[in-house]
Amino acid sequence: MDGIVVLSSGDLSNRLPVSPARDGIDAVTTGINLLAEELQSMYEDLEVRVAERTALLEAAKAELRRVIDTDELTGLASRSLLQEKVAEAVAGAGAGRQPALILLDLDSFRLINDSLGHAAGDAVLRETALRLSAAAGPGHVIARLSGDEFAVLVADQDTEAVLQTAARLGESLKDRIVAGGVAVALTAGTGVRLGEPGLRSEELIRDADIAMHEAKKRGRDTLLVFSAAMHEAAKQRVHQVAELRTALAMDQLELEYQPIMDLRTGAIAGAEALIRWRHPALGLLGPDTFLDAADDAGLTVEIGHWVLRNAIAQTGRWKSLPGLPSDFSTHINLSPADLHHVDLAPYVEGLLAEHGVDPCHISIEITETAIMRGGPEVAATMQSLNDLGVRIEIDDFGTGYSSISYLRTLPAAQAKIDKSLLDGLTTDRQQETFVAAILQLIHSAGLGAVAEGIEDREQADRLRQLNCEFGQGYFFSRPLPVADMTDLLAHRNGAVA
Amino acid sequence: MPQEDRETPGGRDISSLDFDSSGILRLQWARGVAIDAPSAQLAMDRVNELCGGRPTPLLIDMATTESVSRAARAVFAKRCDASAIALLGSSAVDRVLANFFLGVNSAPVPTRFFTNGDEAVRWLTSQGHDGA
Missing domain, CATH: 3.20.20.450 (EAL domain)
Structure with missing residues (x-):
């Protein structure tokens, strides 16, 4: 009876003893043992299958994560990954040196797409990604946010170094890029938001965006560092x-x-x-x-x-x-x-x-x-x-x-x-x-x-x-x-x- | 001539394996044996070896068998040279073991459980084997 209780509790490896008499009760006991073995085997099969499926799901999830985190065209980080990394950098900086964010939007990129075609436009974006990566140097998160908008998250640099990085990024685009059989020279509007203690990650992104849009308004090849006045102006415009x-x-x-x-x-x-x-x-x-x-x-x-x-x-x-x-x-x-x-x-x-x-x-x-x-x-x-x-x-x-x-x-x-x-x-x-x-x-x-x-x-x-x-x-x-x-x-x- | 194997692992599980005078191959498991996959496979290999590719009626004496593992049943479910198999037991436990095999696994050739050796031989003979 104890053996049946153990089986019922889920331990299917337990077997009931069969007496040498091999009588009717032993026959029933043998039947229970056989049944337990069948169930145990089925459970083990199921567990193997669950493990296989779980591994497949994990792999699919990892692939999905990779797709979400990566900009397909350029291989840079996606907007969502940048947002995550900015949040991590802000949280990790604590009271220490704050991360800065540089946003760049290519000037007149639409003209390239419209006049040379989307394949040429894509080639320009890929080359832009390579140049920005090289100009930023290692240790930074570089993302493509949309069409012709790029971002560089700069961690652990002082103001001077951040501004030098931003200038270097803009300069890196100016060497001509051959696309669709035509050499095009690129410039970008650049907005920089320097970090401040207590600044939230979404504020860092928002402010860099405001600075970048302001730079775009002032004309080609302009770099602007965010100021409180810009925020006021942006708020005014929203109003x-x-x-x-x-x-x-x-x-x-x-x-x-x-x-x-x-x-x-x-x-x-x-x-x-x-x-x-x-x-x-x-x-x-x-x-x-x-x-x-x-x-x-x-x-x-x-x-x-x-x-x-x-x-x-x-x-x-x-x-x-x-x-x-x-x-x-x-x-x-x-x-x-x-x-x-x-x-x-x-x-x-x-x-x-x-x-x-x-x-x-x-x-x-x-x-x-x-x-x-x-x-x-x-x-x-x-x-x-x-x-x-x-x-x-x-x-x-x-x-x-x-x-x-x-x-x-x-x-x-x-x-x-x-x-x-x-x-x-x-x-x-x-x-x-x-x-x-x-x-x-x-x-x-x-x-x-x-x-x-x-x-x-x-x-x-x-x-x-x-x-x-x-x-x-x-x-x-x-x-x-x-x-x-x-x-x-x-x-x-x-x-x- | 009875086959005794004391060297091969699992060989001790088989008490004897030989043709009788009527050409039926008789396999007798050792007393109280717990048949697992390797011993099942060994038995099957030996049977095939003796049959030499010729379909042969097989009588398996499984009385006193302690247990037959799931993996061993899977081995028995594979086709071998046996043309028909009579499982010979004596107790209610043997019947349960045999019927569980017959019910859960699909036997590749006609297979039945008997408690009477003569009946088993008659049935095997009636299965139309071509003798040995």
Whole structure:
């Protein structure tokens, strides 16, 4: 009986004694022993199988861990591994020397991908990884965080050494890399966050990111060390983004219109719609104070559509004014982000139909830089808008680096020369010659010219003498609220100045 | 002639192994033997050796066998030169051991348990062996 209890308790190696009598009870005992042996064997088999499966699972888990921890393209650490290592380094530093984090984002990497293809882009990223690893030296965690963003976690170095490492990383990219048969020179925006006792790992990463983004804003090949002021600015921007969302929802945006004059006749030829934000606390804000935040928040396209909708609707309301010049056009600025949307032309077409506006009464202004950097999508959108009958105007002409031959191929009707070119127009003979040459260039490409930023009569007169057809600026009128612009169109029908 | 093996490990477990006058190969395990895999394999090798590839009826006297291990049963489940096997026992314990083998493992050739030697021989003879 004891033997059965031992078996029942799970010790299947136990056997019950069989007496020499080999009678019926011994037969039952033998049966139990056989059964116990079978069960023991099955258990052992199962244990072997469990051990095998566990080993397989462990191997799969290790492989998964490796995949999660590694950036597949470059073999560098992944974002998640970097986060882990930063946390470890911060925790391990205690009151001693704190780890620092360097973030690098390649400048204009998208251009490489777009112009040379993704295979070339990938080759550049792999070479970048090799160079950063070599430049950082051993003992640092180097990660690729996303697309063209890299990170180096520097442990146990003083401030001077961290900054030298950061500079070395940037320098390492400048030797040309051959990709897609073309040698490309790289630069990066670099943000450095030096460690401080008590700084949490996520703050270290966040601050390095803020510094890197600030560096990117300041232009190519810039290195910035995080400062508290940057954090304040970033917080401010986050706050502004939230406010801007509210502004869109609460209808706090509005348009002002600046008249565009026909310099030859002195009559109003059109008006440029300019966005304003009627901020509940700060009053009327110009676009330069909030469009960056809109970009950060991904609201650019939404705001672009808002401007199109409102400006075209307003043009529809103006068309019944008795004194409206027949060739009047409303000029609307679009951002590069708007132009990348393939549905832009159908959207404009729908608005024109909805408000009964003839396409020739709408002019879309696109900056020279947006056109040059936009690639085939932007070119296609411009063509579609042009096909609708909407006029395209090249904004800020003369500030970018347009190729002259490219200018002729664009489906544009006008070019607007930047106001910076008007400085010294009436006082500097050389500047006048320069502006004359630019106007001639615009005309020879078959385009009309608009000058912006005209501040006095002399400038207006000189531009007219140089055959510039249109002009706008404070000399004629500041941007006007809708009511004032409507009033001007209804009653003046002529020269503003 | 009875085979006695005192040298080979496991050889002592086999009391005798020989053909009888009717051509049946008779294997007699030692008294109180605990058959494990090596002794089972040895017995099987010896049987095959004597049969020389010819299907032969086999009578195994397993009376007084103490136990048959699981691994040993697995060896017996492999095909050998035996054309049919009669397991001869005497006690209820022998019956349990034999039936456990027959129930759990699938015997490769006709196999039955007997408590009577004559019946066992008759059955083996009726299995159509071609004599020795």
